[in-house]
Amino acid sequence: MELLFTIRVALRAIMRNKLRSLLTVLGVVIGVCAVITMVNIGSGAQISIEKAISGLGTNMLIVIPGSMTKGGMRTGFGTVTTLIDEDAQAIRDECPTVQLVSPVVSTAAQVVFQNQNWGTSIMGTDPEFQRIKNWSLARGEFFTMQDVKAATKVCVLGKSVAEKLFGTQNPVGQIVRVKRIPFRVIGLLTEKGQTTFGQDQDDTVVIPYTTAQKRLMGITYLSMIMASAVSNERIPDAQDQITTLLRQRHHIPKGEDDDFTVRNLADLTATFTIITGILTLLLGSIASISLVVGGIGIMNIMLVSVTERTREIGIRMSVGAKPGDILLQFLLEAVLLSLIGGGVGIVLGIGLTSIIAYFADWPTPISFVAILVSSLFAAVVGIFFGLYPARKASRMNPIEALRYE
Amino acid sequence: MNSFIRADELHKIYSLDGHAEVYALRGVSLTVSQGEFVAIMGPSGSGKSTFMNLIGCLDTPTRGTLSIEGTEVSSLSPNQLAEIRNKKIGFVFQNFNLLPRTSALENVELPLIYNRVPAAQRRQRSAQALERVGLKERMNNLSNQLSGGEQQRVAIARAMVNNPALILADEPTGNLDTTTSIEIMNIVKELNEASGITIILVTHEQDIAKYAKRQVHFRDGNIIRDE
Numbered sequence: 001m002e003l004l005f006t007i008r009v010a011l012r013a014i015m016r017n018k019l020r021s022l023l024t025v026l027g028v029v030i031g032v033c034a035v036i037t038m039v040n041i042g043s044g045a046q047i048s049i050e051k052a053i054s055g056l057g058t059n060m061l062i063v064i065p066g067s068m069t070k071g072g073m074r075t076g077f078g079t080v081t082t083l084i085d086e087d088a089q090a091i092r093d094e095c096p097t098v099q100l101v102s103p104v105v106s107t108a109a110q111v112v113f114q115n116q117n118w119g120t121s122i123m124g125t126d127p128e129f130q131r132i133k134n135w136s137l138a139r140g141e142f143f144t145m146q147d148v149k150a151a152t153k154v155c156v157l158g159k160s161v162a163e164k165l166f167g168t169q170n171p172v173g174q175i176v177r178v179k180r181i182p183f184r185v186i187g188l189l190t191e192k193g194q195t196t197f198g199q200d201q202d203d204t205v206v207i208p209y210t211t212a213q214k215r216l217m218g219i220t221y222l223s224m225i226m227a228s229a230v231s232n233e234r235i236p237d238a239q240d241q242i243t244t245l246l247r248q249r250h251h252i253p254k255g256e257d258d259d260f261t262v263r264n265l266a267d268l269t270a271t272f273t274i275i276t277g278i279l280t281l282l283l284g285s286i287a288s289i290s291l292v293v294g295g296i297g298i299m300n301i302m303l304v305s306v307t308e309r310t311r312e313i314g315i316r317m318s319v320g321a322k323p324g325d326i327l328l329q330f331l332l333e334a335v336l337l338s339l340i341g342g343g344v345g346i347v348l349g350i351g352l353t354s355i356i357a358y359f360a361d362w363p364t365p366i367s368f369v370a371i372l373v374s375s376l377f378a379a380v381v382g383i384f385f386g387l388y389p390a391r392k393a394s395r396m397n398p399i400e401a402l403r404y405e
Numbered sequence: 406m407n408s409f410i411r412a413d414e415l416h417k418i419y420s421l422d423g424h425a426e427v428y429a430l431r432g433v434s435l436t437v438s439q440g441e442f443v444a445i446m447g448p449s450g451s452g453k454s455t456f457m458n459l460i461g462c463l464d465t466p467t468r469g470t471l472s473i474e475g476t477e478v479s480s481l482s483p484n485q486l487a488e489i490r491n492k493k494i495g496f497v498f499q500n501f502n503l504l505p506r507t508s509a510l511e512n513v514e515l516p517l518i519y520n521r522v523p524a525a526q527r528r529q530r531s532a533q534a535l536e537r538v539g540l541k542e543r544m545n546n547l548s549n550q551l552s553g554g555e556q557q558r559v560a561i562a563r564a565m566v567n568n569p570a571l572i573l574a575d576e577p578t579g580n581l582d583t584t585t586s587i588e589i590m591n592i593v594k595e596l597n598e599a600s601g602i603t604i605i606l607v608t609h610e611q612d613i614a615k616y617a618k619r620q621v622h623f624r625d626g627n628i629i630r631d632e
Contacts, residue, residue: 002521002524005518005524016506104422124549299591302446310418311502312501312504315502315503315504315515316519317463317487317490318461318463318490318496318502319490319491319515319516319519319563320487320488320490320492320498320519320520320567321487321491321519322484322487322488322515322519323483323484324484325487325519397464398463398464399458399463399464400461402502
């Protein structure tokens with residue numbers, strides 16, 4: 001029997017019992033819809049986490065002075081003063097996989113404007129900081145290399161600080177005092193929000209690092225060096241190059257611990273990617289169970305249908321239908337049912353994803369893999385659960401089938 | 406003699422629940438020539454229906470041999486039996502056995518579908534067959550919208566559409582009134598005489614059996630009279 005004709009016959013059989021077919025298909029509809037929605041929500045979550053992490057900086061590496069071993073005693077991180085400006089310059093000049101470098105000194109201080117004051121973190125750095133952190137300005141401008149060289153007393157305010165000191169007033173051009181030293185506000189950073197860990201990134205004042213070293217803190221070392229790799233893939237290379245260079249510069253003999261640590265955010269991203277991947281898989285598998293349940297529903301109805309149509313099977317056999325013809329007819333009916341269910345489920349799943357994404361304000365990548373896999377799965381469910389009833393139909397004895405009332 | 410059907414010592418034993426055995430046929434031998442019109446008669450339980458099922462290739466004998474048009478059918482596979490049913494045999498049943506909620510035309514097309522006849526040809530041949538039984542105008546009616554006589558005529562059209570060598574009619578008039586029965590039997594007779602199709606008719610009505618040229622009587626799984 002031609003396949004197209006058989007499909008038509010199967011479709012007619014499905015349409016003959018519209019309500020029953022609808023209810024039968026519902027299981028698969030819900031199953032496929034759930035799989036697609038879960039997978040899409042999972043990947044939406046993954047993307048929004050990745051975005052949050054990349055908001056911390058692009059391909060960022062952080063070099064912090066580490067512990068130092070002296071006579072068997074090992075001091076904690078950040079307690080040593082070995083990381084200096086020249087290290088930052090060397091990384092910039094000698095590490096080809098490093099794109100941007102910016103030295104950072106940080107301290108905490110009280111910032112005063114007229115009768116307002118606010119305790120915040122003071123970050124001394126250079127203009128590349130802005131590019132590493134992907135941080136644009138809402139007003140004014142960032143300080144320049146000249147400011148760094150001359151250690152000028154200028155500052156750029158984070159949004160939270162500006163709100164505490166100035167309210168809605170424009171801070172650019174005003175003078176604030178840090179440790180009784182007047183700083184001219186030349187820029188206002190855009191809002192960056194909290195980090196994934198709840199730290200307010202906008203609660204900061206950014207000044208040239210030279211100014212911070214000489215005028216505020218009276219030191220010559222750095223708190224850390226921020227750097228960015230040329231690409232995401234080159235982060236490990238950049239990490240290695242920095243490590244090799246700094247060991248050399250700090251004259252650390254082979255076998256001794258580093259007196260610094262190079263950290264990267266890629267590890268963090270990778271961890272989160274694994275976690276969300278596991279979650280997606282988990283949700284997807286739970287949703288798949290409903291697809292299997294839907295398949296059982298199809299099997300159930302196909303068994304009823306085979307019994308109901310025993311007479312029809314007998315008639316078909318008496319005019320020369322081979323067991324294979326009968327098998328194909330009922331199998332195709334089951335597969336069509338589950339494919340129709342799959343199709344409706346895909347449409348519903350995409351719709352549901354879009355609605356959830358709209359309200360959760362998430363990116364909504366429609367996963368074509370999920371669509372492909374779930375339609376394939378729907379077809380497999382149809383074949384698997386349709387095979388038994390179809391086999392039952394094809395193995396009927398024609399005489400008994402014809403006599404069936 | 407050109408033996409179209411040759412049954413030799415056919416036995417059919419049904420086992421019920423694996424214990425009791427029912428001997429439906431106890432060694433039936435019969436030859437039918439091409440173009441014959443045979444009535445098979447006998448009370449219920451005489452084995453005539455079992456014999457029909459065997460000749461109709463719906464079942465295989467427990468013992469004995471049966472050949473139709475020279476093909477030995479007693480040991481064929483279900484697929485091979487289906488092919489013989491499709492190409493050589495047409496069935497007419499007491500209860501018509503049409504597909505419900507399906508048009509007369511599509512019912513007639515059914516054997517052609519399983520014979521893989523292309524759609525256009527299928528349609529044309531089915532319409533011709535329906536015209537021959539006088540149902541041309543009603544070919545698009547659904548089978549359950551037709552009267553009993555009309556339904557049986559559709560069944561006859563279906564039985565002959567594939568140009569079979571043999572038509573098996575199992576109590577074809579059992580559910581019809583006398584006038585309609587005569588109409589149906591005339592069509593059957595015409596098929597036998599004009600197209601030379603061999604007809605085997607099962608009935609217990611003497612009036613209907615009279616249409617046949619030969620009557621075979623069954624009792625208790627044996628042929629008791631052949632005239």
